[in-house]
Amino acid sequence: MRIVVAIYESAFANHILGRLLAARPGEVAAVLRADSVFPGESLAASVWRLLRQGGLSFALLKTLETWILRLRGVGLPLDRLCRESDVPLIPVDDINTPSNQAHLAAVAPDLLVSLHFNHRIRRACLEIPRLGALNVHGALLPRNRGLFPYFWALARGEGEHGSTLHWMDDDFDTGDVILQAQVPISDQDTVFSLQWRTAERGADLLLEALPQIEAGLSKREAQMDEMATHVSWPRLRDILRLYASGRRYGFWRALTPGAPDDRGRQG
Structure with missing residues (x-):
């Protein structure tokens, strides 16, 4: 199977990719890395948009998280992952441009896999892979469609979370479900720990589904849109509400013994 991965780099997305590369050697034909926060926008334009939307504080938290995790060695950098597996790493500002569509078509993938990818992938791209396109989403769809669902699960005091592997359509997180797995939320969970466990389960689902997809046996279960929530x-x-509830972001744990290492094991 020829697989193209579309990814927005983070320790968590990189971890899923690392497991895919290890489990299916030689099958990832290319990795497309999103190089913009918002498709086609410069960094300055993206910062201005976040300021207007009120999301800059969380973006700064995510940036700090990335630095801390790299300092601790949690998650191999994407360029190293690709280099060690001899997989081309292709930066894209907007996956939907004609030139990027042409690059994708030239690879002739059987499957496109989205890992935390932050661009809306239009139908013209989704129709290129022979078998279709998959997304690993860190929530139990149709609840918590959208961005950073693990944060919202804790901020809203939800008692259960999970991961979903679903087919992609040309909207965010709305495609038919292939597999889901629950991730219980404990009293000790932080945003960091819940995100890590959710990514781990997402990798499990992806690796479980690939043989089913190859054999034409994977299921498609339509989402119940009336049950959907959006974040x-x-x-x-x-x-501030998250912290007032007693929860923490938790990325400082990555600097302490016991944090997951770059292969997802506990150090």
């Missing part, structure tokens, strides 16, 4: 960039008031 987006947390604002400062949402972060």
